[in-house]
Amino acid sequence: MEKREFRAESKRLLDLMINSIYTHKEIFLRELISNSSDAIDKLYYKSLTDKSLDFNKKDFYIDISIDKNNRTLSILDTGIGMTKDELEENLGVIAKSGSFAFKNENRSIEDIDIIGQFGVGFYSAFMVADTVTVISKALGSDDAYKWKSSGADGYTIEKADKDTIGTEIILNIKSNTEDEYYDDFLDEYNIRNIIKRYSDFIRYPIKMELTKSKLKEGSQDEFEEYKEEETINSMVPIWRKNKNELTDEDYENFYQEKHYGFDKPLRSIHLSMDGLISYNSILFIPSKAPYDFYTKEYEKGLELYSSGVLIMEKCPELIPDYFSFVKGVVDSEDLSLNISREILQHDRQLKLIAKKIEEKIKDELKLMLEKDREKYEEFYNNFGNQLKYGIYSDFGIHKEVLQDLLMFYSSKEKKMITLKEYVENMPEDQKYIYYATGDSIDRIDKLPQTELVKDKGYEILYFVEDIDEFAIKMLMKYEDKEFKSVSSGDLGLETDEDKEKEKAEIEENKDLFSAMKSLLEGKVVDVRPSKRLKNHPVCLSSEGELSIEMEKVLNMMPDNPELKADKVLEINLHHDIFNRLKLAYEEDSEKFNLYTNLLYNQGLLIEGLSIEDPIEFSNNICKLM
Numbered sequence: 001m002e003k004r005e006f007r008a009e010s011k012r013l014l015d016l017m018i019n020s021i022y023t024h025k026e027i028f029l030r031e032l033i034s035n036s037s038d039a040i041d042k043l044y045y046k047s048l049t050d051k052s053l054d055f056n057k058k059d060f061y062i063d064i065s066i067d068k069n070n071r072t073l074s075i076l077d078t079g080i081g082m083t084k085d086e087l088e089e090n091l092g093v094i095a096k097s098g099s100f101a102f103k104n105e106n107r108s109i110e111d112i113d114i115i116g117q118f119g120v121g122f123y124s125a126f127m128v129a130d131t132v133t134v135i136s137k138a139l140g141s142d143d144a145y146k147w148k149s150s151g152a153d154g155y156t157i158e159k160a161d162k163d164t165i166g167t168e169i170i171l172n173i174k175s176n177t178e179d180e181y182y183d184d185f186l187d188e189y190n191i192r193n194i195i196k197r198y199s200d201f202i203r204y205p206i207k208m209e210l211t212k213s214k215l216k217e218g219s220q221d222e223f224e225e226y227k228e229e230e231t232i233n234s235m236v237p238i239w240r241k242n243k244n245e246l247t248d249e250d251y252e253n254f255y256q257e258k259h260y261g262f263d264k265p266l267r268s269i270h271l272s273m274d275g276l277i278s279y280n281s282i283l284f285i286p287s288k289a290p291y292d293f294y295t296k297e298y299e300k301g302l303e304l305y306s307s308g309v310l311i312m313e314k315c316p317e318l319i320p321d322y323f324s325f326v327k328g329v330v331d332s333e334d335l336s337l338n339i340s341r342e343i344l345q346h347d348r349q350l351k352l353i354a355k356k357i358e359e360k361i362k363d364e365l366k367l368m369l370e371k372d373r374e375k376y377e378e379f380y381n382n383f384g385n386q387l388k389y390g391i392y393s394d395f396g397i398h399k400e401v402l403q404d405l406l407m408f409y410s411s412k413e414k415k416m417i418t419l420k421e422y423v424e425n426m427p428e429d430q431k432y433i434y435y436a437t438g439d440s441i442d443r444i445d446k447l448p449q450t451e452l453v454k455d456k457g458y459e460i461l462y463f464v465e466d467i468d469e470f471a472i473k474m475l476m477k478y479e480d481k482e483f484k485s486v487s488s489g490d491l492g493l494e495t496d497e498d499k500e501k502e503k504a505e506i507e508e509n510k511d512l513f514s515a516m517k518s519l520l521e522g523k524v525v526d527v528r529p530s531k532r533l534k535n536h537p538v539c540l541s542s543e544g545e546l547s548i549e550m551e552k553v554l555n556m557m558p559d560n561p562e563l564k565a566d567k568v569l570e571i572n573l574h575h576d577i578f579n580r581l582k583l584a585y586e587e588d589s590e591k592f593n594l595y596t597n598l599l600y601n602q603g604l605l606i607e608g609l610s611i612e613d614p615i616e617f618s619n620n621i622c623k624l625m
Ligand SMILES: Nc1ncnc2c1ncn2[C@@H]1O[C@H](COP(=O)(O)OP(=O)(O)OP(=O)(O)O)[C@@H](O)[C@H]1O
Pocket: 031, 035, 036, 039, 077, 079, 080, 081, 082, 090, 091, 096, 097, 098, 099, 100, 115, 116, 117, 118, 119, 120, 121, 122, 123, 167
């Protein structure tokens, strides 16, 4: 038998194939099964145009078998087969794709779904096999041929025995090496899992004989093994089915099967898009955040399929960070894949799909917010912070998408409200959207700084999450209304009369305040009469961009930036304590020092900050007692 050589370029290419194109060896099975599926497709399309061909759907299948003793894995299909010339042309020349040519010649057939295009997939078999044998009988041919190759040194073709049309590929699996355990490719369950992972939605049945065990007849505890043929793949993916035929339960089952989570999804979105780029997609909004959701380990992304074949398990480009909780799949025939089918050549198509997906998720969330508030709040409890991170991390670029999805606790309504609802409830004379920050709703409720704003009858949004104030600072405004912290220097509530009064008060107590300020040098930037306090004697507020709450959050970060808010100690001049302070200032400087120190520390405690010197603080209390 004459041995033929691969053409020169092919030799080098083959070496490339085996060593560098694919990152996972198991991909070879995806490639061979895709070829089989293409071959069956071709026969099927031929039978549509040639009425003399009489095929039954059940005649079309792919069969996988393992022979451990002989170390072979075989893939048999009932497809169109290859003539001697085709074996030579398609398998003897790397990068020659009979499938690509077929697709071009049959453009008129609608819905043509051939997978192959590059003419290289077949050679991935050499990643796991030292010899590959192909026995094929083509449609309309009387003879069958056997193509055999052990890699770069060439291949042989000879006549063979095969009764039925189709192709059988027999791989002699390599022996184990120190680095690679090739026996995995002779393991039934591993092979079954690889098929499930990559080829679950190949539209012809992929059959395989599986070893199972059952109770021996007449025995209670003795088991025996037996073989049973199973169809491994699900064939029709749920996302290709008509929405009207599917129930909530179908979607929930799919969610569980895919291990997207242990919860029941809150919402499922099913898209079937045609146009510039066609694709099907099913997206889920989970009801619970996975345990690692807010950690670095969490990986976002959707499963990406091309014509039913898995390309990527988590394609991050399909989902923006702020919707990273969304799970699901996208399947499109219109993707430009690279040669290994592992990555995409252009991301133009992906960008188009991602844009639509983002819109759909936003619409679905808005709809949930409007029509099913309880569910939305459940969602928001789990994933609200992610939306806020979205606003913060992109410098507010995505605020149009996100701002109407935000919710905060309202001092008036005593429940979560949206920014839109807040603005709608604002009395005409109210200029700002007021907020207060703290560890919990209870704590903010008791915050002295809220007294004046509440007194005015204005609503306050409670920020209890670390991210809240940072996100809002990025938003700056909502519907032209600026956000204002109840602790900020100027609350925008003063009348000219108030301003005059304050000026006079400062002037009157000028010396006292400056004495306090110098006692608290380095701790506060100013000491002033308070405009916002009603019943409490003292509080701390801040000047400038960095609030006290933001200082707390930043100081908790691992690379602690040591940033400090510019704090102002505010004194309630109408509180009895102020009279005593005044008296001490006039008569007893030691007492005045103690009072100043105590009031400052009270301010820290109310803000949830720790006292710098607790021993001194408790000694001071004792002294006064
Ligand atoms: N099981 C098969 N039955 C019939 N023809 C086959 C079979 N396997 C491969 N071929 C032929 O060999 C050609 C080369 O296959 P190969 O897998 O290398 O590339 P491809 O499938 O065309 O493209 P891709 O690299 O994108 O997979 C195919 O185009 C097809 O014509």
